[in-house]
Amino acid sequence: MAAKEETELEEMIRNAGGMEAEEKEDAGDGLDITTLLQVARKSLPWIALLIALGLTGSWLFLRYTKPVYQSSSVIKIDERTEAGVLGMGSIGGAVEKRQELANLSGEVELIKSNLIYRRLKDSLALDVNYYVEGTVLESELYKRSPFKVEYAIKDPAFYNRKLNVNFLSPTQFRLSYLEAKEEISGDYIVGQPINIPGISLKLTTDSSFFDASALEAQFYFVILDDGSVNGYLNRNISVEIVNPEAHTVQIAFADFNPLKAQDIVNKIDTVYLQEKLAQKKEASDKSLRFLGEQTDVTNDKLQQAEDNLQSFARENKTYDVRGDAATVINKIADQEEKRQELLQRQSLLEDLSRLVEQDQITSNEDSTVAQSIPGLAELEDNRLMQEIEALNNQQWDLRRVLRSYKETTEAVKQRRVQLDFTKNTIRRLLDQNKELLQEQVNKMNRQRDELSAKLAGLPEKATQQARLQRPFELYEKTYVSLINRELEFRIGQAGTTADFQILSPASLPSAPISPVRAMVYAIGLAGGIVLGLGLIAVRYFLHDTVTNTRELERMTSAALLGVIPTYDKEKMTVSKLVVDKNPKSAISESIRSIRTNLDFIGSARKKRIISVTSTVSGEGKTFVTVNLGGIIALSEQRVIILDLDMRKPKVNLAFGTENVRGISTILIEKHTVEECIQHTDIPTLDFISAGPTPPNPSELILNPKFDELLAELHQQYDVILIDTPPVGLVTDGILIMRKADIPLYIVRAGYSKKAFLKNINKLMRTNNFTRLSTILNDASATGLAGYGYGYGYGYGQGYYDEPTPPKGIISRLRQRIS
Structure with missing residues (x-):
């Protein structure tokens, strides 16, 4: 019995020893913190070297990378729809509210369009860039170049080509360039016209920046074509909507030269202001021309009605022939006034149909339907007014697109299709309104015939006088209304201002946006630390032998x-x-x-x-x-x-x-x-x-x-x-x-x-x-x-x-x- 218990005890001891050995073996597979610290301690010189290499790489990157500066301005655009301009506030207000974001997006595209770029190139000399070569990098001499160049290019190959300038003396310089990998050079006198096959040049010095150091420096200049200038502007300009609710837009420009970036942003603000004023003046002029034409036509009709009344007065020697026919005449007058309103609406619909059928929209000259017919407010068909407003917006959109694209581009074709669809809708609505007005006119004609029959027994003179009086009063009211409208437009044109404000003009950037020195050094430091940790990990995992x-x-x-x-x-x-x-x-x-x-x-x-x-x-x-x-x-x-x-x-x-x-x-x-x-x-x-x-x-x-x-x-x-x-x-x-x-x-x-x-x-x-x-x-x-x-x-x-x-x-x- 004792021997059996001793055997069981020995077996338990052996099992316990086996479990302990298994635990030791499993523990050996884990992370050895002490060994890891030992390896890390041995790797400290290498880590310090890697960190130094990372920081050195960051310094070299900053040394050989040109800094980029960005200047920006913030403007507030109060763009109004044409519905508000034409006095249709109740109808156009909802449309204007829905189109605020679309209008802002359109203004962003206008700022980035070739139309603004053309005005910008006319205001700033962006076609010739002057540079001085430094020890490592070249620098652009924007507005501080010791010389200026006037040119006339015959061979387009001279565009975007590097032309080197070395001053031999204050009055003499050497001009060189590469032609088929062969350097062509010549010595010339400052201010003397230079005729080279394909290009004519004239170089003059600027005493404000020309000094003794200019004789030792290496200069060159590049003449850019329109495509290169447009590409340069497109690459570096940034126009973003900052707050749609406040209608604010940020215009930013990035360049290696901070002064150039500031000047371009400020000049964009200026040329955008000029373009907006030109657009507003063009719209006002077209509206005034239309009002003037309508006033002349109404004045002729009013003069004819006055002549008829004067003839009647001379013939009958009286201005008042009413008598017992006063009541009937009043009814006829009221009925005739309503009838004239219907006829005027018919005329307005005819004019609208004629303008809708005309396809004379161009990028700069043609007006929209809403600009051409200020009396659209007299129509009472809300659906028709909405479609006219849509047509008006599409016409403005097409005009804006045509400033930057050709007729054959897909963007123009799509807008043409949308315009045709809207016109078809307006035609259908116009036909419906014409039929309805014609029925009303026919009804009024029948009523007029009935009243005229009643007046048949009345004195002929009274009837004739009333018939002549009605068109006179009608034309008189219309003429006064057109005169007032024309006066309002002229007053508005006299105080025309652009619908935007410069909230924050461009300032001279003091620090580059790229590269950021702190970030570059942080990346270099982090890279060195990561490589150092990687070295520790590699050395730890390669440490597969027993050492202590x-x-x-x-x-x-x-x-x-x-x-x-x-x-x-x-x-x-x-x-x-x-x-x-x-x-x-x-x-x-x-x-x-x-x-x-x-x-x-x-x-x-x-x-x-x-x-x-x-x-x-x-x-x-x-x-x-x-x-x-x-x-x-x-x-x-x-x-x-x-x-x-x-x-x-x-x-x-x-x-x-x-x-x-x-x-x-x-x-x-x-x-x-x-x-x-x-x-x-x-x-x-x-x-x-x-x-x-x-x-x-x-x-x-x-x-x-x-x-x-x-x-x-x-x-x-x-x-x-x-x-x-x-x-x-x-x-x-x-x-x-x-x-x-x-x-x-x-x-x-x-x-x-x-x-x-x-x-x-x-x-x-x-x-x-x-x-x-x-x-x-x-x-x-x-x-x-x-x-x-x-x-x-x-x-x-x-x-x-x-x-x-x-x-x-x-x-x-x-x-x-x-």
């Missing part, structure tokens, strides 16, 4: 028995016994410390079997075995070293002897143990080499003869040190470790991969190696965690002739980075 005791303890559950520092006394091609040559050296002290730690694992006087293994060849397994055996032997204990790495024996090389016989010949009973034991310079240290390489090393180790060999050696020696094959390559080492009292596992700093440490945890879990301990070999000063020793030694070829120190380019890069 902290990593070893963190990633394995095995106890750390000790650390062997780097041995730098000599460069050895094979492992050697070195502790007997200098007992006071750092390496001897470190191995002596390992010997002391072994005493805590097992009693120093007890017979012990110690196996030494590693994951792969080249980690210092043989070196540690030989020197650990030497240190233990120097403590007056009898030690024998067995070389069981029969595939790649190296213990005999450490002692400088041959490998003619050894473990393999003992196990096949070719030699006895006494025949194979070899002595060393240390009296209490012996060894048995591996012997000739057998074809089946694993079978020999499983042979009972091996256990007999260990039992026999136990009788003669206190400690048996076994140099086993690497467990990462063959399984022989695991078989030997099972027979050992203390299995040791060698990890070489800077050589052993971190992935190898998982093999240690796996060995402990699967084979229950509770006493398995690790030794960190070839540790540098940083890997000793407080020791500070240093040594180095080299190894030969690895197991199965693998190169021990990696010599590839990638491997050397990894070593250098880590």
